[in-house]
Amino acid sequence: MKITLVMAGDEEGGLEKHVVELAHGLQQHDHNVTVIAHEKYHDRLHTNFIAVDLSKSRRNPFVLYQLYKAIKGSSADIVHVHGNKAAAMVASVMSFVQVHTVATLHSRKKNTKMFKNYEAVITVSPNAAEVLDHPNKVVILNGIDLPKALPSIAKHQPPVVLTIGRLVPVKGFDILIEAWKEISGAELWIVGDGFEQEKLQSLIASHQLQNQIKLLGHRTDIYQLLQQASLFVMSSHYEGCPYTMVEALLCKVPMISTAVGAMTMVLPEKYLCPPNDVQALHRLIEQTLQNLPEVQQDFESVFQFAEQHLVLDGMIDNTVKVYQSLLSA
Incomplete structure (x- = not known):
């Protein structure tokens, strides 16, 4: 599949780590991945990359036009957006792009109306899913590569x-x-x-x-x-x-x-x-x-x-199943 991931902002946290690891995991599973994000993440992403500064206002017409062009140019089968702000920005341009859409809600939020027009919504915890009113939502826990074996050392004392x-x-x-x-x-x-x-x-x-x-x-x-x-x-x-x-x-x-x-x-x-x-x-x-x-x-x-x-392969497999359900439908 050709998958485009979108994240807004320019912070350093769990959402950003998730997108980077998801992009690399999907690519390792032989999918064609493009990431649309702030330029600061370019060096850590070994995928196709389109720099758009989505840290600016979600209503900025120039940024939204750049976002539309980036999505259109990626020729994606699936556009997968991460977080409330990215979901709101992509939602405002999605009517101009005929493509399947998925969004991920990364934490429990009071306002989730920006997710209503997405075909599927992934949440990373049951708590987040509780507040989301959407007919096609699924919980997929985050996963990472198993830590490399380290030399055995004694536990610190005192504990x-x-x-x-x-x-x-x-x-x-x-x-x-x-x-x-x-x-x-x-x-x-x-x-x-x-x-x-x-x-x-x-x-x-x-x-x-x-x-x-x-x-x-x-x-x-x-x-x-x-x-x-x-x-x-x-x-x-x-x-x-x-x-x-x-x-x-x-x-x-x-x-x-x-x-x-x-x-x-x-x-x-x-x-x-x-x-x-x-x-x-x-x-x-x-x-x-x-x-x-x-x-x-x-x-x-x-x-x-x-x-x-809670390993990366499990997270990737479950995410791909969501993509495939939309494409087969």
Whole structure:
């Protein structure tokens, strides 16, 4: 098939990672792939690429005309758009292009009206699917290539609880730091950068937790850090299907999380707590750290699920089935 992927904006997050990996996976499965996106992503995409700056206003007539020309010129069988903004922009020009259309909703959103005219909509979590009123919607969890085998190393002592994400409010790291008060015998490592760094550092200092909580900044050795961790934690207010969850489970690191996004589908209920609840998160962290051998046993079936369903080939196969259903219809 000739498949054109469209993403708007110029950020760095799960959506952008998803599009890059989907493009390469589709190409490895012998499909002809074109990506329409901001120029900044050109170097990391080894596919056909058309640069259009969709970070500008979704109503900008010049940008919309460029988008129309790019889609028309790609001669696609399927146009697959990612995220609300891209869905809105492509929807405004799709009547001028006779092509099958698919959209992916990457997280739970209040406004999903821009998806109504797409032939099929993929969501990356059951939570996102709940709010979407569409007759042809399907949940496909994110997947990655299995991590390469790394030299075996001992778990860090004292035990490390690891979390990874942009330092922004939605990740709930302020709630996590508050919940860490009176947690003993373990360290919390927070990996990532963002505009909340100073605020979080001040919060750590105000609770005198500098010896227990470390802000590690941006890191490129994620798998090595996961090897050292005894537990992964996610404190987000909302999520889709975060790649950090996928990476942790494929590295066989047990995980606790707020009950958001794909975690409600993948993790055992006893390892979930309500979002934005300091006391509930504190209790979950404390109880889990006290029973790490039992936790590891509880997660054996979760790790097996991850190896079957949270890998790139599975994600590609399920996405291609959606494309084929439209073409055969």
